[in-house]
Amino acid sequence: MSSSSALLAQLIDALRCLPGIGPRSASRIAYHLLGRDRDGARRLSDALRDAAERVGHCERCRNFSETPLRPVCSDARRSGDTLCVVENPAQLAAIDQATHFRGVYHVLMGRLSPLDGIGPEELGLDRLEERLREGQVRELIIAVSATVEGEVTAHYLNEMARALNIRVTRLAQGVPMGGELEALDSGTLTQAFELRRDY
Amino acid sequence: MSSSSALLAQLIDALRCLPGIGPRSASRIAYHLLGRDRDGARRLSDALRDAAERVGHCERCRNFSETPLRPVCSDARRSGDTLCVVENPAQLAAIDQATHFRGVYHVLMGRLSPLDGIGPEELGLDRLEERLREGQVRELIIAVSATVEGEVTAHYLNEMARALNIRVTRLAQGVPMGGELEALDSGTLTQAFELRRDY
Incomplete structure (x- = not known):
């Protein structure tokens, strides 16, 4: 125009x-x-x-921050035993608001995607490994999207943490709340069926 | 968040x-x-x-302009005989691109809406009247949206120009190109039916 x-x-x-x-x-x-x-x-x-x-990045969790360290990352009341890895700040905010999680975070600021030139270094995974080597973390929670790139990222994180004898967990997959079964994609439905739990 | x-x-x-x-x-x-x-x-x-x-407003047509007068408003090749009134710069750009109109414009930057405190002065209609009084304009084309406020504005413009013995025209109303009759609102259909033309 x-x-x-x-x-x-x-x-x-x-x-x-x-x-x-x-x-x-x-x-x-x-x-x-x-x-x-x-x-x-x-x-x-x-x-x-x-x-x-x-606005830069927090030295510890990589989230956006104006200061070298975010207040949350230097908050002694937060437990360093559990570390939750998310893809981006929006996911962090969503988890922090919805859950009672009081552990610490690592923000990838992306997903592993070798074709786009995004490797472990771009996601600060070297620094995450250092952090895990410090020995305080007992559980690594992988909270990445259920996409192909998310799966690749989760696989890498799992290998890294297992090598250091750290317990690795992932968010549960299944029927979303309010989700009508007939409207779900077959992948989700298959997952939910196979991972069924005792009532 | x-x-x-x-x-x-x-x-x-x-x-x-x-x-x-x-x-x-x-x-x-x-x-x-x-x-x-x-x-x-x-x-x-x-x-x-x-x-x-x-970015301010052109002294002549009121469109956005960095200079007191837009190039188009001082372009001697444009005919000052025909003046087209539009509501906003987007409408002006759309008409200028789609049609072969080579006259001049007045941009209201709004529509008459007394309830919202938008009267003739806010739309620069006093300045438009001065411009019409200069005597060069022979036809005033009213190109406002077919809404209630547009109708009120058109009515006001019509009265103003008629008092100065200037011919007033409006954009044709009817079935839009590609429009399926069964999908048209009844107002448009009624208009198009009543204003039907010889084939």
Whole structure:
């Protein structure tokens, strides 16, 4: 869509870096911000700059952090006996909110995907191994998505922890709450059937 | 969703100014930008600031513009005889791309909506009237959406132009191209039926 100003065109183009935003949505957003919410645009500009410049990664768990160590990672009330590995900060937040887990985390910031050039190093698995070697961790909980890349990642983590004689567990797989059996994919249904438990 | 950093939380909050972005999408976007596209985030930050500070409105047509007058509004090849009134820059761009219209525009940047405090002044209709009084415009094309507020706006524009003996036209209403009759709303169908033309 041709636009009336070079700066407007630049803004529309820059908005395309947002995931899921195509040219049409980008135009709509730009018109909205310039027409009705310039304060919001300025606030977003500042927030983007501040976050891009000053948010780094926690030295211990790799989650986003402004400080070298996240408060949670230096919280003595959290048990270092259990370490939960998640793929990304959103999964960490979801688990931390939904469960009563009071152990510590390691955030991969991705999944093993050799074809995309994402190997153990990119996911900080060398640092995770060091952490496991320290000897405090007794259980490694693998909380990765049930996808092909997630399986590859889980397999690698399992090998690593077993070599250090650490117990490895995974999230249970099965019928999701509220899930209607006839609507489930056959893979999930097969899993749930084979892993059936005594009532 | 609790987040691991105050700046990250601030970014997620600031992203909510984007239309159609709720808390979940805002988190997803923030994680994406910080995890994979910091350059994009910086570019977007700059573009937002530049546009918010330096994009104003054309003195003549009210469209977004960095200069007092848009090039199109001072283009001598465009005919000042025909003036097309649109609601917003997106409509202008759509008409300019789809049609061969070579006249001039007035962009309302909204629709008359007294309940929301949007009266003739907020839409620059006083300035439009001055422009019509200059005597060059022979036809006023009303290109507003076929909504209640659009109708109110069209009615007002019609009265204004008729008082100055200027011909007023509206976009044709009827069956959209590719539209299946059985899928049309009854209002459109009634209009299309009543406004039927000789074959």
